[in-house]
Amino acid sequence: MLQVHNASVFFPARDGRVVHALDRASLDIDANSIVVALGASGCGKSTLLNAIAGFLPLSDGSITLDGRPVERPGADRGVVFQKDTLLPWKSVAENVALGLKFAGVPARRRRERAEELLGLVGLDGFADSTPHELSGGMRQRVGIARALATDPKILLMDEPFGALDSLTREQMQELLIDVWARTGKRIFFITHSIEEALFLGTTVVVMSPRPGRIVARFELDFVRQFAAERDVRAILSSPRFAELYDEIRDIVHRPHHAGPHHEGRPQ
Amino acid sequence: MTDLTRRDESVIAPPATPKLVRLHPFGLDGARTAPISLATALVLVGAWFLVAEFRLVPPLFLPGPQEVLAQFLAIAEEGYAGATLWEHVSASLFRIFTAAFVAASLGIPLGLAMGLNRWAKGVFDTPIEFYWPLPPLAYLPLMIIWLGIGEVSKIVLLTLAMFAPVCLSAQAGVRALPIERVNAALSLGATRWQIFREIVLPSALPEILTGLRIGIGVGWSTLVAAELIAATRGIGFMIMSASHFLATDVVFVGIGVIAVWAFAFSYGMRLLEAWLVPWKGKL
Numbered sequence: 001m002l003q004v005h006n007a008s009v010f011f012p013a014r015d016g017r018v019v020h021a022l023d024r025a026s027l028d029i030d031a032n033s034i035v036v037a038l039g040a041s042g043c044g045k046s047t048l049l050n051a052i053a054g055f056l057p058l059s060d061g062s063i064t065l066d067g068r069p070v071e072r073p074g075a076d077r078g079v080v081f082q083k084d085t086l087l088p089w090k091s092v093a094e095n096v097a098l099g100l101k102f103a104g105v106p107a108r109r110r111r112e113r114a115e116e117l118l119g120l121v122g123l124d125g126f127a128d129s130t131p132h133e134l135s136g137g138m139r140q141r142v143g144i145a146r147a148l149a150t151d152p153k154i155l156l157m158d159e160p161f162g163a164l165d166s167l168t169r170e171q172m173q174e175l176l177i178d179v180w181a182r183t184g185k186r187i188f189f190i191t192h193s194i195e196e197a198l199f200l201g202t203t204v205v206v207m208s209p210r211p212g213r214i215v216a217r218f219e220l221d222f223v224r225q226f227a228a229e230r231d232v233r234a235i236l237s238s239p240r241f242a243e244l245y246d247e248i249r250d251i252v253h254r255p256h257h258a259g260p261h262h263e264g265r266p267q
Numbered sequence: 268m269t270d271l272t273r274r275d276e277s278v279i280a281p282p283a284t285p286k287l288v289r290l291h292p293f294g295l296d297g298a299r300t301a302p303i304s305l306a307t308a309l310v311l312v313g314a315w316f317l318v319a320e321f322r323l324v325p326p327l328f329l330p331g332p333q334e335v336l337a338q339f340l341a342i343a344e345e346g347y348a349g350a351t352l353w354e355h356v357s358a359s360l361f362r363i364f365t366a367a368f369v370a371a372s373l374g375i376p377l378g379l380a381m382g383l384n385r386w387a388k389g390v391f392d393t394p395i396e397f398y399w400p401l402p403p404l405a406y407l408p409l410m411i412i413w414l415g416i417g418e419v420s421k422i423v424l425l426t427l428a429m430f431a432p433v434c435l436s437a438q439a440g441v442r443a444l445p446i447e448r449v450n451a452a453l454s455l456g457a458t459r460w461q462i463f464r465e466i467v468l469p470s471a472l473p474e475i476l477t478g479l480r481i482g483i484g485v486g487w488s489t490l491v492a493a494e495l496i497a498a499t500r501g502i503g504f505m506i507m508s509a510s511h512f513l514a515t516d517v518v519f520v521g522i523g524v525i526a527v528w529a530f531a532f533s534y535g536m537r538l539l540e541a542w543l544v545p546w547k548g549k550l
């Protein structure tokens with residue numbers, strides 16, 4: 001289990017002031033769950049993810065993965081970035097297998113695994129292309145395959161589909177659910193689309209800015225329903241979905257104050 | 268809606284010889300400039316020919332192209348100032364090659380280290396920033412006093428001139444490295460050395476190659492200064508000794524030879540770049 005406990009982050013701003021980017025955020029990510037962080041721009045979502053990934057030390061609080069504190073980046077936490085970070089001098093297969101290369105896996109085995117993963121994300125036959133021959137959505141899929149290659153305990157995704165058109169985005173969401181259902185990976189996913197959060201999350205945490213904090217939490221099962229029935233329409237048109245959509249919308253758009261945390265737990 | 272559902276065979280099957288297209292580039296991006304350059308060269312030679320032919324400038328100052336060509340053939344046949352043309356050229360090439368090799372094998376690692384390490388940057392920044400704007404002719408006397416008049420002082424002079432651009436560009440290459448790339452590698456379990464080998468080095472490679480190209484150019488332009496030091500061979504020496512006898516046509520031959528070799532080097536570097544960093548500017 002990944003546990004974030006009272007995590008706070010203060011950044012030094014240029015003019016000497018202090019930015020309170022994250023305020024006592026607590027979060028558990030269990031096996032088989034997708035935790036989605038949702039909130040307006042600047043509410044500390046990326047800050048939280050960077051801390052979990054180990055790119056950013058906390059000012060206060062703690063993060064543990066299966067009981068061990070998280071201090072630096074590592075192959076046990078796969079990261080999918082918003083901007084793709086594929087290496088332009090390597091082929092798609094080499095990019096996917098990069099983590100395996102770092103781990104010292106022999107070349108033949110790397111290649112097999114890369115092809116297997118490319119199949120999983122629907123990119124068979126692109127192993128020998130270079131990244132700049134792929135579309136944005138395809139690159140993002142390569143990024144997911146690369147993060148999965150080292151078999152991490154958890155997948156951290158910072159608005160991975162933010163730059164994609166809505167059609168591709170839907171395909172990618174379904175693909176992610178497939179991957180999740182097949183591999184049982186824990187996923188921490190950032191978005192500012194309410195719909196995406198509702199569709200993907202087994203847990204949705206809503207965050208508010210200045211200081212960045214978690215203001216609401218919802219336990220959902222639309223994603224399990226989709227994994228079982230594969231019927232998007234039924235989910236999107238269900239009254240529960242619309243209800244939750246409005247409720248979250250209200251929270252996101254509500255003027256923020258430093259009052260007690262709202263803990264919505266419809267279930 | 269019908270657009271989506273219609274299956275029009277003529278749209279789906281590609282024509283026999285499809286028109287191949289690619290992204291509009293910004294800047295040049297491999298557009299053919301050779302014919303334009305060739306035309307420019309012809310125009311320049313033509314102008315030179317006319318100026319010399321109609322004696323607009325006395326031949327002592329500007330010999331015509333025919334005279335220079337004749338002189339070139341003569342030197343190629345009989346040599347000049349006690350050595351054949353090839354001996355002059357190979358002496359200069361040896362100096363430039365050696366200096367480039369030394370400058371690259373010191374400058375690239377040091378530049379990378381200076382981009383990555385506080386101590387390397389702190390220690391070497393001052394001496395490099397101090398010496399590199401100095402004109403080589405200014406420290407030439409010191410080279411002679413310290414290192415004598417043999418090959419060593421010439422090669423050291425050239426190396427010093429080439430070192431700075433190579434080192435500074437390697438540093439710039441490291442500085443231009445996007446942090447996301449490093450973070451991505453770290454979260455894939457890379458060690459520091461793996462980050463360096465797999466991420467930093469290839470990311471800095473385009474800048475390093477540009478630095479090498481500039482460095483070799485600087486090397487050619489320092490050649491004449493280097494061969495002022497009691498040389499008996501070398502294109503630079505040939506030019507200097509011809510100038511003592513006001514043999515302008517020989518000077519022109521020397522300049523032409525240097526230009527051709529410098530061009531060949533530059534072209535070679537471009538090929539190297541296309542081979543080593545084909546992705547440059549694409550992502």
Ligand SMILES: Nc1ncnc2c1ncn2[C@@H]1O[C@H](COP(=O)(O)OP(=O)(O)OP(=O)(O)O)[C@@H](O)[C@H]1O
Pocket residue numbers: 011012013019020021039040041042043044045046047048192212
């Ligand atoms: N390196 C930094 N230095 C100073 N302030 C920072 C830094 N990184 C983030 N911040 C500040 O912290 C706050 C939270 O930023 P963060 O990037 O976590 O937001 P976000 O929720 O990911 O927003 P978005 O949806 O736009 O990506 C912002 O106010 C931002 O200005």
Ligand SMILES: [Mg+2]
Pocket residue numbers: 045046047158
């Ligand atoms: Mg962000």
